[in-house]
Amino acid sequence: MKGILICGELKDGQITSLSLELIAIGKKLSRTLDQPLELVLIGEDLEKVAEKIADFGVDRVLKAQGQGYSDLHPERLVAILNQVCERTDPKIILFGQTDVGRDVAPRLAAKLGASVCVDCVDLVYDREKKELIQTKPVYGGNALAQWAAINQRHHVVTMRPRSEKPAESDPSNKGNIVSTPVEIDEAQMRSQLMETVHQQDKGIKLEEAKVIVAGGGGIGGSEGFGLIQELAKVLGAAVGITRVPSDENWMPKSLEIGQTGHMVSPSLYIAVGISGAPQHLAGCSSSKLIVAINKDPQAPILDMADIGIVGDYRDILPALIEKLKALKE
Numbered sequence: 456m457k458g459i460l461i462c463g464e465l466k467d468g469q470i471t472s473l474s475l476e477l478i479a480i481g482k483k484l485s486r487t488l489d490q491p492l493e494l495v496l497i498g499e500d501l502e503k504v505a506e507k508i509a510d511f512g513v514d515r516v517l518k519a520q521g522q523g524y525s526d527l528h529p530e531r532l533v534a535i536l537n538q539v540c541e542r543t544d545p546k547i548i549l550f551g552q553t554d555v556g557r558d559v560a561p562r563l564a565a566k567l568g569a570s571v572c573v574d575c576v577d578l579v580y581d582r583e584k585k586e587l588i589q590t591k592p593v594y595g596g597n598a599l600a601q602w603a604a605i606n607q608r609h610h611v612v613t614m615r616p617r618s619e620k621p622a623e624s625d626p627s628n629k630g631n632i633v634s635t636p637v638e639i640d641e642a643q644m645r646s647q648l649m650e651t652v653h654q655q656d657k658g659i660k661l662e663e664a665k666v667i668v669a670g671g672g673g674i675g676g677s678e679g680f681g682l683i684q685e686l687a688k689v690l691g692a693a694v695g696i697t698r699v700p701s702d703e704n705w706m707p708k709s710l711e712i713g714q715t716g717h718m719v720s721p722s723l724y725i726a727v728g729i730s731g732a733p734q735h736l737a738g739c740s741s742s743k744l745i746v747a748i749n750k751d752p753q754a755p756i757l758d759m760a761d762i763g764i765v766g767d768y769r770d771i772l773p774a775l776i777e778k779l780k781a782l783k784e
Contacts, residue, residue, distance in 0.1 A: 458491040460545035473551040475621035498525040509630040517635045533562045538637045548611045556613040569609035576618045596740020616662035617720035661717045664693035672699030673728025682772040713738035731756025
């Protein structure tokens with residue numbers, strides 16, 4: 456077995472920021488192991504994006520190209536990646552902690568008989584002990600735990616967004632681009648993709664946001680999110696929600712942060728009307744600075760916040776918005 460394989464993701468035909476973070480992580484592992492770094496792309500018409508990715512310091516960009524390969528069909532993706540891994544025999548296989556990564560990585564690990572560790576924030580290879588040390592948040596983000604992957608032939612890992620700075624382009628260190636044909640028997644697929652609904656993304660993506668303003672059940676209804684959105688606009692921030700606004704259809708589910716939603720790591724996280732359930736904290740605990748606004752002085756989130764403001768958000772947010780606008784002027 457040799458090398459590190461990154462399972463790259465594309466968005467609108469471009470490599471995602473998280474995939475560039477995986478390249479940065481992969482480079483460090485590649486230097487430690489003294490083994491090659493490869494990135495596999497799955498989709499249609501990959502020539503242009505493969506040329507761009509080759510400038511980011513990977514040794515090889517593998518193109519698995521075919522009709523329908525851009526569809527987010529987990530079974531097909533696993534079948535393709537399984538064939539790629541059989542040919543390249545990578546020691547470490549990296550995914551982002553995304554919808555695709557969460558769905559595909561464990562399935563691929565089962566196929567390969569590999570170890571799997573999801574939602575990691577750090578990855579180090581101990582050459583002396585020959586162990587891959589995987590660090591991930593546990594207990595709702597209140598602690599960090601480390602796992603050592605030791606005996607399996609392959610190690611599959613998903614990495615949380617913003618765990619590493621994205622790799623930068625370096626055309627002087629251009630990698631090779633290789634087509635890797637795969638044969639997929641569609642008749643063997645036990646599931647079918649019936650329909651793909653594309654939701655129009657508005658504003659900043661949660662995983663890439665440096666500032667997030669999130670609202671919880673304490674907002675009381677969809678009308679209360681007008682203040683949340685206004686504050687986010689002033690700060691140039693993304694808007695997030697907890698499970699309650701999602702379940703009550705106050706805001707789109709695509710904005711949910713937590714174990715059943717997005718995992719985020721912004722520089723500033725403003726939690727408004729959020730009590731601090733472990734399931735939500737698991738998704739935002741990597742934030743550099745947490746500001747909590749809650750009228751309940753016993754709300755658990757106030758215990759973990761760097762700054763806590765006790766009061767009604769209807770009184771606090773308008774004053775905060777006005778002050779911020781004045782500062783910007």
